[in-house]
Amino acid sequence: MKETEIQVLKIIEKNANLGVAKIAKMMGKSEQEIQQVIDDLEDKKAILGYSTLIDWAKVVEHEEVTAMVDVKVTPARGVGFDKVAERIYRFPEVKAVYLMSGAYDLSVTVNGKTMMDIGKFISEKLSALDSVLSTTTHFVLKRYKHDGFILEDDDEDDKRIVVSP
Amino acid sequence: MSKKSFVSKHVEDLKPSGIRRFFDVAAQMEDVISLGVGEPDFVTPWNFIEQSFHSLEQGYTSYTENAGMIELRKEISTYLNGNFQLDYDPAEQVIVTVGASQAIDLALRAVVEPSDEVIVVEPSFVAYVPTVSLAGGTPVTIQAEADNEFKLTAEAIEEAVTPRTKAIMLCNPNNPTGTFLTKEELEPIAEVIEKHDLVALSDEIYAELTYDASYTSFPSLAGMKERTILISGFSKAFAMTGWRLGYAAGPPDLIAAMVKIHQYTMMCAPTMAQHAALEAMKNGRPSVRDMFESYKQRRNFIVTSLNEMGLDCPNPGGAFYAFPSIKATGLSSAEFAEQLLHEEQVAVVPGDVFGESGEGYIRCSYATSLKQLDKAMDRMKRFVESRTPKTVS
Known part of the structure; x- marks a missing residue:
């Protein structure tokens, strides 16, 4: 490039x-x-889209819960993890899917209105997939930094003196 | 009976800094966008700060060696070698100082004898002339020509040299003009310096902030290492102004002389700052690179904006200052800066505080977020339009 x-x-x-x-x-x-x-x-799809980073915690009317789910799956012959990853990322509740090294295979980020919603999605949709062997769900309690942006950084004043040599 | 002043005559005689006076006015005002700041807007990279915390937790709260921690001097030596192909022995040819400012002071005091003349090239950093005086020398200023993009020439030095000339202060890239001298432009300067057997005090604090061409460190030129004190520090490219940490490298006898003054007047540079600087040297490259990219983008932005509003501004090759001409407005530098501050709340520094050849120019620092720069350019444009006669079509 x-x-x-x-x-x-x-x-x-x-x-x-x-x-x-x-x-x-x-x-x-x-x-x-x-x-x-x-x-x-x-x-060339190097630019996929333009979104805005929003701190939804600042919007009281907005209800949203995020969970990060560690998923173990059985890879399929010929397509490896790609096929099962696709089965998962097509769900609109799924915000991100990554193939991971280490103890599990896919890291799946899921958004929902409530914990109940996410629980329902995981038990009824995600775990129900044939190639999914197990899931471990971690709910996000608080965001400190997201995509390089610090969320509660209200101390951004310029601390320099106004004129200096 | 009038009270006798206890202040020494030579301090009484020092000119007050033009920047200070302007600062007092600007500091009182609200909603000021300041392009008057000679330091990075970036906070020191977190890993440097964290390393300093760690050193304090470990109990590194005592003095260091006078010349600075040997580990740090070794890193500085390696850095100078890797970036500028210089070869300095960390044990004998490097001193860690309280900012580059102290290095300038030490260098001058180590070199200057009463009645010695030191050449200062204006427009220049405001401290050079007074520091020469405080060291007991006589500052001799030469004016870099605006027509030559404020580039110092060998001829200008030649004209200023007398039998009493001992040294010359160089600053590349330059504060306040942002002027950058290439190897080819430095070589004739080196020749004159050698011809007249002068010491070069080369302030290279902005060396990392060179945007369009590769940097040539003055002592790397033929014959210059033996007669140059290289002065630099962590303030600008590493965003560490408040830590007050600089260094000098040079011939062993000159560095030893500087260490001698330093041990009696300062002991050593702050220990926690030296630990932060050590981290900066070891792992600071990515942060320096990111800040460099931002400065370069801002430079392009401000220079285009200034030219578009009718203020002639050549592209500065280094540092983080633009130095546009404000002659089209018919105002003096001081009038321009004062009126702009009062009417549009934008602070810039009048060029004449950096020397007489700076009259007709202003210094705009672009070490400010793009958002602020953008706002400042809008305000300045409105101001300039109100001062320049419309051409009748």
Whole structure:
């Protein structure tokens, strides 16, 4: 991948909301050039989408529970873990699926409105899959840092003096 | 009877810093976006801080060797070798100081004798001229030309040299102009320095923040290592200003002289800061790289913005300062900075506080988040538009 493409990705990974004009200025390139780079990256699916990191804990009306489930599965001949992973990630309740090294095979992140909902999903859907051997469920109690962002960081004031040599 | 002043004449005679005066005004105001800060906006990388905690927990709270912990001097020596192809013996050619500022002070006091002249290239860091005076020397300023992008030339040095000239202060990349000198531009300077048998005090605190070309450390030039005191530190590229940790490297006799002054006046640099610096040297590279990328993006952003609003600003090759001309507004540097502060609450530093050739320019530090920079550029644009006559079409 070209150096410009990597730089654009690094910039928008941190802030997808900058806009082409600002990114162009930051890189000392023209807007057209940056737009082209972004279009290309979207075409090759290096950029999959643009989402916003939200601290839902700040929204009292919002009810959401997250669980991380360690799943042991039987791999299938020829396709390994991919087939069973797909069976799992197609469920909309599933936010992330990773193939792991170590004590279990798949790490599955599940979101639901309540613990009951998640329990229901795991017992009725996830555990019920033929190739799933066992599940161990860990509920998230509090988020401190997510995707590189510290959630309760309200001490971001500039502590420097206003003018210095 | 009027009270006699107890303050010594030579301190009384020092000019108060133009930055200080401006700071007093800016500090009183609210909602100020400051582009006046000569230090990183990044907090020190966490692993450096954590290592310092650990050293305190382990009970490392006493003095270190005068010249600094040998482990740290070894790391500095390795770092200078790896990054700038320099070869300094950590035991005899490196001293750890309280910021690069103290290294400058020690170097000057080690070198200067009464009646010696020291050349300072303006626009310059505000401390050089007073530090030369405090060391008992006579500062001789030469003005880097705006027409030459504030690049120092061998000719300018040649004109300023007298039989009493002992040393020259160099700063590359430069604060406040951001001017960067390449190897080819440094070589003729080295020749003049050798010709007149001068000592070079090379302040390379911004060496890591060089954006467009590879960096040449002054003592790496032919014949310069024997006559150069390299001064640097952890403040800028490592975001450690408040830790006050710098260093100098040079010929053994000069470093020994600096250690001698240091042991009587300072004992040693702060121990917990030395432990943080050790971690910075060993494992600081990724953090330095990330900050570098941010500075580079901000530089491109601010330089384009300044030029777009009609303030002529060449692309600074290093440090984190843009030094645009404000001549198009018809204002002096001080007027521009004061009016901009009062009307738009943006603090910049008038260029003339860095020397007479800085008149007509302002220093804008881009060590500030992109969000703040963006806001500051909008405000500045509005201000500049209000001061520049519209062309009638």
